[in-house]
Structure formats: C-alpha cells, structure tokens
Amino acid sequence: MTDILASFLAGADKSELRSIVYLSQGKLHPDFVPGVLGMADRLVLKAISFTSGTSETDTERLWIETGDPGKVAETLISKKKQMTLFSEELTVERVVKGLTAIQDADGKDSQDRKMKTLANLLHDSGPLEARYLCRTVTGRMRVGAADMTILDALALAFATKEDRPEIERAFNVTCDIGLVAETIAEGGMDAVRGIRVSVDSPVKVMLAERLPSVSQIVERMGGRCAIEYKYDGIRVQAHIGKDSVRLYSRRLEDLTSNFPDIADSLRKACGYGEAIVEGECVAVDPETGFMLPFQNVTHRRKKHGMEEAVRDVPVRMFMFDCLYRDGEDMTPRPYLERRGALESGFRLGGQIQMTTMRIVESEEEGEEFFASAIGHRCEGIMAKSVAEDSVYRAGSRGFLWIKYKKDYQQALTDSFDLAVVGAFYGMGKRAGRYGALLMAAYDQETGRFETVCKLGTGFDDAFLDGMPALLDGTRMEEKPRDVDAEMVPDVWFDPAVVLEVVAAEITLSPIHTAARDMIKEGSGLGIRFPRFTGRVRDDKTPEQCTTVEEIAEMYSMQAHDSDGLSDTGPE
Numbered sequence: 001m002t003d004i005l006a007s008f009l010a011g012a013d014k015s016e017l018r019s020i021v022y023l024s025q026g027k028l029h030p031d032f033v034p035g036v037l038g039m040a041d042r043l044v045l046k047a048i049s050f051t052s053g054t055s056e057t058d059t060e061r062l063w064i065e066t067g068d069p070g071k072v073a074e075t076l077i078s079k080k081k082q083m084t085l086f087s088e089e090l091t092v093e094r095v096v097k098g099l100t101a102i103q104d105a106d107g108k109d110s111q112d113r114k115m116k117t118l119a120n121l122l123h124d125s126g127p128l129e130a131r132y133l134c135r136t137v138t139g140r141m142r143v144g145a146a147d148m149t150i151l152d153a154l155a156l157a158f159a160t161k162e163d164r165p166e167i168e169r170a171f172n173v174t175c176d177i178g179l180v181a182e183t184i185a186e187g188g189m190d191a192v193r194g195i196r197v198s199v200d201s202p203v204k205v206m207l208a209e210r211l212p213s214v215s216q217i218v219e220r221m222g223g224r225c226a227i228e229y230k231y232d233g234i235r236v237q238a239h240i241g242k243d244s245v246r247l248y249s250r251r252l253e254d255l256t257s258n259f260p261d262i263a264d265s266l267r268k269a270c271g272y273g274e275a276i277v278e279g280e281c282v283a284v285d286p287e288t289g290f291m292l293p294f295q296n297v298t299h300r301r302k303k304h305g306m307e308e309a310v311r312d313v314p315v316r317m318f319m320f321d322c323l324y325r326d327g328e329d330m331t332p333r334p335y336l337e338r339r340g341a342l343e344s345g346f347r348l349g350g351q352i353q354m355t356t357m358r359i360v361e362s363e364e365e366g367e368e369f370f371a372s373a374i375g376h377r378c379e380g381i382m383a384k385s386v387a388e389d390s391v392y393r394a395g396s397r398g399f400l401w402i403k404y405k406k407d408y409q410q411a412l413t414d415s416f417d418l419a420v421v422g423a424f425y426g427m428g429k430r431a432g433r434y435g436a437l438l439m440a441a442y443d444q445e446t447g448r449f450e451t452v453c454k455l456g457t458g459f460d461d462a463f464l465d466g467m468p469a470l471l472d473g474t475r476m477e478e479k480p481r482d483v484d485a486e487m488v489p490d491v492w493f494d495p496a497v498v499l500e501v502v503a504a505e506i507t508l509s510p511i512h513t514a515a516r517d518m519i520k521e522g523s524g525l526g527i528r529f530p531r532f533t534g535r536v537r538d539d540k541t542p543e544q545c546t547t548v549e550e551i552a553e554m555y556s557m558q559a560h561d562s563d564g565l566s567d568t569g570p571e
C-alpha cells in the first residue's frame, strides 16, 4: 500500500497534494478544523436517483440490498454512463469545492443545495468515482491510508527512509498531514525541518508509560525525578494568542466553547504575548473546594446550557507543561525549564494553578507523595524525568513520563480504552438488546484493530438502553476492513466508540487477535473478566485507544509480577 501511495503522491500535481492527502483519508482538512463530512444516506440516494434517472424506489431497494450508497452509485451510474458522455472534467479542485459546499451548507434549503451539488458531481463521474464520492460524502471513505502509512509514503516519494523520523516530528507538532505533504513536495527536507510549533495548530500530546510500583519508577528514572499529582479531569491544550484563546482536547476537538471561563482566565493570567500550555481541567465542589471525579467535568462537554454549567460546575485548570512562548519552541527544552516557563510567565491563583509537584530521590519519598495525591482525590501520580534530554516528545508514549494509579494496587493492570467493533444480541433479561460487545485494541504499526475481549459486564440499564443510539450510526454489513477478528459478533461496527474497561488479567488467547504471534506463536492476547467502568472515552478517537504494544507490555509487566500466570483464556 505504501508503494502505491508513494508513486501516486510523487506523480501528483504539487499544488493539489494537500487536498489529495486529506481526501485519501476521506477528509477535506485536518481534524482540528471544525466540520466533518456526514451527508445522510437518504439524501445521497436522492442525488443518485436524480443523476442516474432511476426511480427513488429502485434506488432505495438497491441500497437496502447493499447497505452502501457507494455501491448503489457505482451500479446505477455505470448503467447510465453507457448512454451519456461526460460534460465537465472531474478535477481534484472541483471535487474539493463541491464537497466543501456540501459540508458547509446550512440554513434554509440546505438539504436541497447539498443534494444538487452532489448530483452535479455525480453527473460527471465514472462509476468508480461515483462510488468513492458517495462514500466520502457520507463519511465512510476508508482506504486504509492511516497517518503512519502516508508518512511512510511521503518519505519514499520525496526523501529517504532515514528522513522518516523528522517527517513524523513535523506531523506531530502540527497535526496537519496535508501541510507536511505540501511542504516536503515543494521544499524538500529543509523545509520540513523548518516546520515549528505554532499557535492555533495543535500539537500531538505526549503520553506516559506505566510501571507497577513506585520503586520501579524511581529506579527507571535513575534515582531522581519529578512527581506530580495525576488529576482526574480532561486534558486541555491551550493556544493563547494575543487576543484570543483556543482550547483543544487530546483528540483535537475545539473545546473553547465548553470552557469559556478557563479561556478567559488563561488570557488574563498569561504574561506572554503568545503561548501554548497544557493542563488538566478538573471540576471542583463549589462548597468545599475539593476536586471532583472526572464525570463532573464532562457536564461541560454538553452543547446546551453552557452558562448554567459554567456557574454550577466550577472548573480549575492545573497546568503541567509549556510547549511554546513568544516565538520560542519549548518542546526541545528539558522538563524543568518548561515548567519554569509556566511558573514565571503566569499569574497563578483562582482558576489557573500549577500541578502539585515534588522532586523525589527515593522510593519512600515517592510513596509518601503518592499517598498525599490520593488524599487529595487524585487518581495517582505522574513521574517525569528531569534529565537534560527530558524534551516534550509530541505524539509519543515513552518512559520520560511514567504514570502510576491507585487502581494498580487492586488489579494487575491499568484500565484499557478499547474500541467497540461488534455486538452480540442479548439473552434472558437482555433479550431484544445488545447484550455484549466485541472490543479491540489498536495496532499503530498496521493501523488495524485487533480484538481482546467480549465485554458483557458493567452495563447498567441506562447504558444498555442507550447502546443502539451510541453504536448504530457506525453499523456495518460486514467486518470492517481494518478489523482483525476471529470471533464473529451478530453485528459489526466501524471502530468509533471507545469505552474504558478494567480487567483482572491479561492472558494468552487462542481466539483473540491482539498481538498475535508477538509473545507466542499462534496465540494472541486477551483480557480476563473485563468490566466496563461506565466511562465512554469520547475524548479519544479509536486510534487513540490502548495499543496492542501497550497490552503486550502490560502482559510482560504482569508476568514479571506474578509467575503463576494462568493460560486459561479470557472471557
């Protein structure tokens, strides 16, 4: 796939490369720009019927048979094309213009305008073009060109394999793969090296590894490290401009309208003209000032009643990193310097605070600090390297940061964030509803979702009732192309919804496909006694769920911890 993509990108018109790269992922722009393609199937059918001259009833019948508007368009346009000629060429520019008009249309007659714009594009499409146009416009276009595959292809097409890490760095600090493609095609690696962190282009967040004990953390950090409270809230990356502030979630959604008070307080507290900072937004009890668990801050993610939410759910931001200040990219600077930039550049107090931190030099100091974090209702601690090379590593999970949570003391493992890829109909009390879900982890190398468990515990009635609304929008007629599964559920889903799951143990599994052959020939890894925690991780994209590499690592960590590991297979 990489080779095909590389030769295609190398031959493409440079001025169109940016759009081509977005389109190859079924998008019109990077994820942090608001707006997604998601035209309703029925409206698409109308456009197909209109252009192909097929009745709406016949068009709909074909749709019921195939479940895919793309296939319907391909079949009907192919019949029609035997009779007519193209009138205007379908260029990249025209497609982008049309799709943008469809995405942006709103207000009066917008449905009609969307339908006509699509019909117009279909009129000049061949059958295959019609198939892909209809899949793109409904948000279903998947050719499997994951970010990592495109970065590989860009290295092959315009540079060398050795340049690949630098190309990825440019992507990680801009989250804009189209920009990287355009830059490398036009200016080569020199221009790519010039890509810097900048305000209003979100940076991929740095993530933490995990270890099973404080002593191992201190040892791994070389006997000395910083430890911060790990707050239980929502991670926010704030881009503070001269006059405005934008807040992004870790999945690059714009959260500014959810935390208008934080945006305002940040601008007032910030002594720099421009800065990018990160912190955790946590709800606090208005009466006692105590921090409240995560669920409380999610009220701020509702679309309506924001004024009341701002009043009823006070939120504080605990800052922990500075990525940029006044023209200076801080990501290559060591941790203590970045933290120093927060301490010296912000007026702290009220809503804007720093995370509580202490430098520790022994296990005892670490344990003491952990106890104090739990006492302050935090979920654990984050240890951070204070070494000279403790840079902000955008987009990567590494041992410069190590998390340790309260849960680790009860269970063998951290919680997992897993993507729902299928469902099984329930029996008994759950008859007529989905009773269990097939859950998968993500393989970053291959861009595929691999199953780890069948999840049927931890669902309350409200969740069971709400499952169709949560999941059915991504229902698929057959196994999605990017899912590896041997277990066959009653219903397949395109990976989109991420749930937090806890489990007793990770075991070798003959049926689950995660990390297949990685630890033992012919076996994958599965999790035993999985239980839903009640937390839908809508702050994570499916690609941000727990990776199979992490599960393999947790497996070895656990094997190291308990040698009597069972091999009885997961639920």
Ligand code: ATP
Pocket (backbone or CB within 6 Å): 206, 207, 208, 209, 228, 229, 230, 231, 232, 233, 234, 235, 250, 280, 320, 355, 382, 403
């Ligand atoms: P988790 O599910 O444990 O929150 P995660 O997969 O979201 O983990 P991790 O890298 O494992 O991400 O944990 C880091 C997360 O912890 C950050 O994304 C942030 O939301 C949160 N956090 C809370 N306190 C801190 C802190 N002091 N420093 C860094 N991150 C913190």
